[in-house]
Amino acid sequence: MATGDELKAVLRRQPVGVCVVTVDLEGERLGLTVASLVSLALEPPLVGISIARQAALHELLRAAGGFAVSLLAAGQLELARHFARGIPPIVLWRGIEVRAGRRAPLLEGAVGWLECAVAAEHEAGDHTFFIGRVERAESGESGDALVRVDGDYA
DSSP states (O other): OOOHHHHHHHHTTSOEEOEEEEEEETTEEEEEEESOOEEEEETTEEEEEEEETTSHHHHHHHHHTEEEEEEOBTTOHHHHHHHHSOOOHHHHTTTOOEEOOSSSOEETTOSEEEEEEEEEEEEETTEEEEEEEEEEEEEOOOSOBOEEETTEEO
């Protein structure tokens, strides 16, 4: 069986889109940079995200029952880095341009946004794979999306 390090070494060569998943539960808001967003189905529209169980966002997402996704534009590298760090919630949103979504904040300047209700969740090793039923999809800025390849952003 392959090791986790071997899998990581191979998969990091495949470019993947970078997005920020946001959750808001009664005013408690969190965001997390992820590169695991996948399209699962068009009828009904479903997407999936993988969230580490130790991530602060994990239990808040479960309790909220939904999430928003901002698909980052190529020029939003600093946003990706910002939400990838473990920043205390009190400063997480300082200086970040957002607009209200139906479920959670949406980051301004993204190439697109999704708002999803959790349709299912599945244990996946040290992560949970959340399946989201897309309630709203909106295109944003035209241009290239931010991607992650070979362990860095491009």
